[in-house]
Amino acid sequence: MTDRCPSLPTVPTDPERELENEVLRGRMERIGEKLLVLSGKGGVGKSTVAANLAVALARAGKRVGLLDIDIHGPSIPKLLGVEHHQPDVTDGELRPIRVNDRLVVMSIGFLLPDGNTPVIWRGPRKFGAIRQFLKDVAWGELDYLVVDSPPGTGDEPLAIAELVGQPARAVVVTTPQDVAVADVRRCIGFCRSLRLPVAGIIENMSGFVCPGCGQSFDLFKRGGGRRLADEARVPFLGAIPIDPQVVLGGDAGRPVAFGALDSPAAQAFASIVQTLSDLPAAIAPADDRSDPPVEMDFMKIAIPLENGHLSTHFGHCEEFAVYEIDPATQTARAKAVHRAPPHEPGLLPRWLHELGANVIITGGMGQRAQQLFAQNGIRVVLGAPPDPADDVVAAYLKGTLQTGANPCDH
Ligand code: ADP
Numbered sequence: 461m462t463d464r465c466p467s468l469p470t471v472p473t474d475p476e477r478e479l480e481n482e483v484l485r486g487r488m489e490r491i492g493e494k495l496l497v498l499s500g501k502g503g504v505g506k507s508t509v510a511a512n513l514a515v516a517l518a519r520a521g522k523r524v525g526l527l528d529i530d531i532h533g534p535s536i537p538k539l540l541g542v543e544h545h546q547p548d549v550t551d552g553e554l555r556p557i558r559v560n561d562r563l564v565v566m567s568i569g570f571l572l573p574d575g576n577t578p579v580i581w582r583g584p585r586k587f588g589a590i591r592q593f594l595k596d597v598a599w600g601e602l603d604y605l606v607v608d609s610p611p612g613t614g615d616e617p618l619a620i621a622e623l624v625g626q627p628a629r630a631v632v633v634t635t636p637q638d639v640a641v642a643d644v645r646r647c648i649g650f651c652r653s654l655r656l657p658v659a660g661i662i663e664n665m666s667g668f669v670c671p672g673c674g675q676s677f678d679l680f681k682r683g684g685g686r687r688l689a690d691e692a693r694v695p696f697l698g699a700i701p702i703d704p705q706v707v708l709g710g711d712a713g714r715p716v717a718f719g720a721l722d723s724p725a726a727q728a729f730a731s732i733v734q735t736l737s738d739l740p741a742a743i744a745p746a747d748d749r750s751d752p753p754v755e756m757d758f759m760k761i762a763i764p765l766e767n768g769h770l771s772t773h774f775g776h777c778e779e780f781a782v783y784e785i786d787p788a789t790q791t792a793r794a795k796a797v798h799r800a801p802p803h804e805p806g807l808l809p810r811w812l813h814e815l816g817a818n819v820i821i822t823g824g825m826g827q828r829a830q831q832l833f834a835q836n837g838i839r840v841v842l843g844a845p846p847d848p849a850d851d852v853v854a855a856y857l858k859g860t861l862q863t864g865a866n867p868c869d870h
Pocket of ligand 1: 501502506509535665666700701702704707710
């Protein structure tokens with residue numbers, strides 16, 4: 461096997477970029493832990509949770525930065541009442557806005573054109589903007605950086621997960637309804653494919669406590685978040701009730717977690733922060749992507765096929781085998797062979813996601829394709845040999861699959 465795709469040109473290393481990466485690494489190393497607040501879809505209260513989590517952590521005595529990278533709809537400045545501020549620039553560094561002694565805030569929204577002009581950027585441009593932005597903010601020493609990124613598994617969460625370095629964990633926000641389940645699964649698959657540990661799931665808008673009679677009503681059902689956490693074997697961090705104080709606090713630019721702990725939501729945030737700090741520290745996952753993800757309960761493995769063997773050119777093969785794995789025995793219980801769709805950029809990851817695959821084992825793959833698989837919640841295992849597909853799957857599940865270098869690592 462060659463070390464690179466022979467058809468690809470050599471990419472020159474860019475010394476300026478190397479220097480930028482070093483600055484970024486240096487900044488991120490001064491931060492105790494990064495908490496990436498994610499959600500499967502919009503409207504579940506992700507930004508509200510990110511803002512309140514940051515406030516509650518600061519209240520618990522931690523030094524906290526809150527970062528908003530929602531290019532299309534930054535809401536953190538409004539939620540913290542700093543939307544009319546402009547960060548100072550000193551010596552080319554952006555100073556985050558100080559909310560109090562222990563909490564500073566920065567939003568990519570401060571750097572964008574006025575709020576009425578939509579930003580239309582493609583993936584690589586967004587990645588570059590987030591990278592530059594992260595590198596330029598003078599966070600200083602922090603215990604936590606809480607990041608609010610747009611919902612789903614698009615370019616922004618992908619960029620931030622790749623850029624912040626270790627230790628970092630995802631906090632996944634959902635609502636109790638069953639319809640949210642598929643989105644959250646995808647979100648957890650996304651984290652796993654990026655080897656980003658999941659700190660846990662928060663169920664927001666979980667029941668309503670009547671301020672008059674104190675009785676509790678399950679307006680949007682209850683318990684979906686905990687069930688999901690059990691299913692995905694990740695911690696359940698807590699439930700936040702529907703609380704009018706949350707909306708009032710958001711509109712006033714003063715998150716409910718600032719106030720007295722007599723509000724049900726403020727109590728819930730304080731208890732989530734306690735649960736979070738009681739968790740063992742995030743363990744930086746190993747770089748080797750070939751170990752089997754035994755923690756996955758629902759696993760479907762896709763293998764690009766050529767005459768029944770694994771094809772090392774996944775983008776050009778005509779068939780894919782998809783194996784359904786029995787979680788109890790960790791063996792394949794069903795196998796289906798599908799004709800690949802026409803060769804179109806971005807289509808294969810989507811198609812395999814629709815077939816339910818959450819792992820692909822292949823020979824080589826370029827970085828952009830890996831990103832697209834990650835965005836579709838599919839973990840990529842690279843450098844596999846062109847052996848019979850059944851043997852590759854069996855070896856992967858046993859943890860004995862021998863993988864080499866990614867021949868397309870450019
Ligand atoms: P997202 O970031 O997921 O799109 P937001 O944080 O913007 O969602 O919240 C959407 C709306 O729901 C906001 O008006 C917010 O005030 C409200 N909201 C969020 N959580 C709660 C809650 N626990 N109780 C009442 N309203 C809430």
